[in-house]
Amino acid sequence: MASEDTIPVLKVLIIGPSGAGKSALLLRYCDDQFDPESSTATIGIDFKSKHLAVHGKAYRLNVFDTAGQERFRTLSTSYYRGAHGVILVYDISSRASFVGMEKWIDEAKQNAAPNAVLYLVGSKLDKVAGGGRAVTYEEGQAFAEANGALFCEVSAKTKENIKRPFVEVVDQIVQTPDLLVSPRSNNTALNIGTLGSDYSSACPC
Amino acid sequence: MESLGEKPWDVVICGTGLQQSLLALALSRSKKRVLHTDPNDYYGQHEAALTLQDAESFAAKYAASTSTSSSEGGEGEEKKQSVLRNATVWKPDDAEAQGLKFPRAYSLALAPQIIHTKSKLLSSLVSSRAYRQVEFLAVGSFFVYEPAKDGSVPKLSRIPSSREDVFSSQSIPARSKRSLMKFLKFVLDFESDDQKPLWEGQADAPLADFLTAQFKLDDDLKRYVVALTLALDGKVSVASGLAAINRHLTSIGMFGPGFCAVYPKWGGLSEIAQVACRAGAVGGGIYMLDTTATMKPSVDNEKVSLQLSNDDTVEANSLITGQETTVATKVISRLVAVVKSPLKPLFQVLVEGSPPPAVAVVAVSSAPSPIYALIHSSDTGECTVGQCVIYLTTLSTVNSKHELEQALSMLVNAVEGDESASPCLYQLYYEKAFGDKASTTENLGATPNLSFPPLSATLAFEDSDLEAVKAAWGLVLGDEADEETYLVFEDREGADAEDEVYE
Numbered sequence: 001m002a003s004e005d006t007i008p009v010l011k012v013l014i015i016g017p018s019g020a021g022k023s024a025l026l027l028r029y030c031d032d033q034f035d036p037e038s039s040t041a042t043i044g045i046d047f048k049s050k051h052l053a054v055h056g057k058a059y060r061l062n063v064f065d066t067a068g069q070e071r072f073r074t075l076s077t078s079y080y081r082g083a084h085g086v087i088l089v090y091d092i093s094s095r096a097s098f099v100g101m102e103k104w105i106d107e108a109k110q111n112a113a114p115n116a117v118l119y120l121v122g123s124k125l126d127k128v129a130g131g132g133r134a135v136t137y138e139e140g141q142a143f144a145e146a147n148g149a150l151f152c153e154v155s156a157k158t159k160e161n162i163k164r165p166f167v168e169v170v171d172q173i174v175q176t177p178d179l180l181v182s183p184r185s186n187n188t189a190l191n192i193g194t195l196g197s198d199y200s201s202a203c204p205c
Numbered sequence: 206m207e208s209l210g211e212k213p214w215d216v217v218i219c220g221t222g223l224q225q226s227l228l229a230l231a232l233s234r235s236k237k238r239v240l241h242t243d244p245n246d247y248y249g250q251h252e253a254a255l256t257l258q259d260a261e262s263f264a265a266k267y268a269a270s271t272s273t274s275s276s277e278g279g280e281g282e283e284k285k286q287s288v289l290r291n292a293t294v295w296k297p298d299d300a301e302a303q304g305l306k307f308p309r310a311y312s313l314a315l316a317p318q319i320i321h322t323k324s325k326l327l328s329s330l331v332s333s334r335a336y337r338q339v340e341f342l343a344v345g346s347f348f349v350y351e352p353a354k355d356g357s358v359p360k361l362s363r364i365p366s367s368r369e370d371v372f373s374s375q376s377i378p379a380r381s382k383r384s385l386m387k388f389l390k391f392v393l394d395f396e397s398d399d400q401k402p403l404w405e406g407q408a409d410a411p412l413a414d415f416l417t418a419q420f421k422l423d424d425d426l427k428r429y430v431v432a433l434t435l436a437l438d439g440k441v442s443v444a445s446g447l448a449a450i451n452r453h454l455t456s457i458g459m460f461g462p463g464f465c466a467v468y469p470k471w472g473g474l475s476e477i478a479q480v481a482c483r484a485g486a487v488g489g490g491i492y493m494l495d496t497t498a499t500m501k502p503s504v505d506n507e508k509v510s511l512q513l514s515n516d517d518t519v520e521a522n523s524l525i526t527g528q529e530t531t532v533a534t535k536v537i538s539r540l541v542a543v544v545k546s547p548l549k550p551l552f553q554v555l556v557e558g559s560p561p562p563a564v565a566v567v568a569v570s571s572a573p574s575p576i577y578a579l580i581h582s583s584d585t586g587e588c589t590v591g592q593c594v595i596y597l598t599t600l601s602t603v604n605s606k607h608e609l610e611q612a613l614s615m616l617v618n619a620v621e622g623d624e625s626a627s628p629c630l631y632q633l634y635y636e637k638a639f640g641d642k643a644s645t646t647e648n649l650g651a652t653p654n655l656s657f658p659p660l661s662a663t664l665a666f667e668d669s670d671l672e673a674v675k676a677a678w679g680l681v682l683g684d685e686a687d688e689e690t691y692l693v694f695e696d697r698e699g700a701d702a703e704d705e706v707y708e
Binding site: 071 | 322331492
């Protein structure tokens with residue numbers, strides 16, 4: 001078993017409009033929690049971490065939440081730094097949230113590394129049963145294809161497909177060797193948290 | 206969704222400059238409701254990092270010259286001036302053909318300050334756990350420009366800046382080495398009771414004179430030592446000069462061998478401001494960029510209302526702003542240049558085990574008005590590979606722009622031998638005014654308003670700029686302020702979920 005220090009860390013962002021179900025997707029996948037009442041903006045979650053193994057190799061996946069900064073579109077350029085993948089979430093029961101994807105995908109392409117993996121997720125698949133679908137599967141898929149993104153529809157409520165976006169993003173990332181040669185590995189970045197003698201005993205992450 | 210105007214905000218912070226952003230970070234674990242706005246559509250304000258497109262709007266916004274013309278302003282009233290002025294951008298007509306890339310490939314730092322490893326800013330970022338999102342790079346060698354003399358070509362001489370460095374230096378005669386070693390030993394504990402009597406009497410005298418009188422340093426060594434103070438004032442005093450050199454020496458080796466300071470990748474203090482704002486957002490703060498907040502006339506004993514440019518009106522229990530105008534006591538001129546050359550000789554690793562430096566410092570000219578250049582390699586992410594970004598700074602005079610342009614070509618010539626091989630692809634010039642360093646607090650109706658002054662006009666980050674942040678934190682929290690918890694936080698991320706295996 002590789003030690004914690006040597007496991008490659010993958011950074012994946014979740015972006016998209018408020019209320020699209022970004023945090024629900026994150027919490028269901030990472031903690032297997034779902035709160036049907038929760039519709040308020042997410043507070044206190046920076047990112048969630050999960051270990052996973054793909055093709056027999058261990059990775060640590062850090063999934064970052066927008067921390068409400070999507071509400072007025074104020075995600076900072078620093079949020080996108082070093083991201084290996086970006087998951088873009090819209091709500092299949094909201095036409096507006098799908099229409100807004102154009103801008104989000106532009107923002108992701110502008111700010112993330114050129115070869116970062118893009119993944120489009122249509123959320124709230126459970127609403128189809130009640131006739132709530134406002135965006136067809138084909139539309140979602142066509143938009144994703146046109147933008148070089150992978151695609152699937154999920155439900156955090158029923159757990160349908162909930163792991164798929166994460167697994168496929170990671171799978172795609174590890175098949176893009178350029179992405180894993182992170183800027184950090186050129187040995188210029190310092191870890192001030194561990195080098196400072198009297199600073200802290202924090203683990204290097 | 207909850208409307209912005211329903212309840213009064215515990216604090217409205219206007220501007221995402223470094224100090225405002227650190228305040229947001231400091232409040233991120235409190236229960237306070239924070240609304241944080243910025244008039245620009247990017248983070249960082251006076252400490253922002255600009256794409257070339259941003260640089261153009263910046264130049265347009267601050268193009269005005271506000272040099273004091275006496276007649277305006279009432280009698281006895283101090284004349285306030287815009288903090289930023291005389292901004293222009295320039296590029297050669299064929300810049301793109303010569304190698305200038307797309308606008309977003311650049312990130313020109315409005316605050317390219319180096320941060321000494323001993324700085325409280327770094328220890329606060331560590332204790333608040335915000336440092337994990339920032340990549341720090343090493344600041345490498347310090348140089349002085351040597352003009353051509355006796356038929357030699359101009360060159361840059363590296364300043365030996367540690368005792369080991371002085372020992373191994375080949376360029377210093379043995380006798381001078383002894384005097385320099387004596388001085389370095391002295392400055393390491395210049396504040397001790399043993400050493401104080403040596404300089405206290407002349408604390409305000411020029412450092413250069415003191416170095417001659419007390420340590421018999423020759424002119425070359427004096428230039429080296431004075432250059433290390435990074436003082437823009439050609440007559441740096443004994444007290445502040447010794448403190449600066451002490452900080453330099455005692456910072457070396459703290460994070461690893463061979464360097465005394467660090468620099469945040471992707472645009473300096475801008476990056477720290479952004480990371481601090483994100484921490485504010487994770488803590489529940491609401492962020493609005495591209496939004497101006499205009500104060501409605503304040504009424505006695507009522508909370509101040511702010512009209513936001515999106516038409517919302519919000520009430521604030523406390524208001525934190527940044528000073529946009531100041532009664533200038535000092536003005537600096539800065540030229541930011543993208544140069545088509547990596548200027549590799551400036552970024553050599555000279556001490557075994559030290560990280561490759563991404564920043565070099567050059568004292569291009571000394572007294573009467575020093576010009577310093579901070580040179581950033583493409584490792585900073587501020588330009589593309591094969592180029593570098595040079596930040597030249599001097600105290601402002603009528604000729605500053607011209608002098609900085611001259612200094613730029615002197616510098617490039619000294620490194621490359623021939624300037625024409627490494628042309629300048631882009632320039633941003635501006636002036637920045639500094640006034641009284643203190644933050645100001647006044648009451649607007651029943652709402653206290655604290656306004657941050659601009660950061661110090663220095664090339665290295667000054668810890669004293671953090672004092673106003675703590676004052677603002679105390680003002681917002683009132684009785685709840687517990688010094689022990691100021692910027693001391695646990696990591697946010699929860700325990701890892703169980704492992705999963707996919708084949």
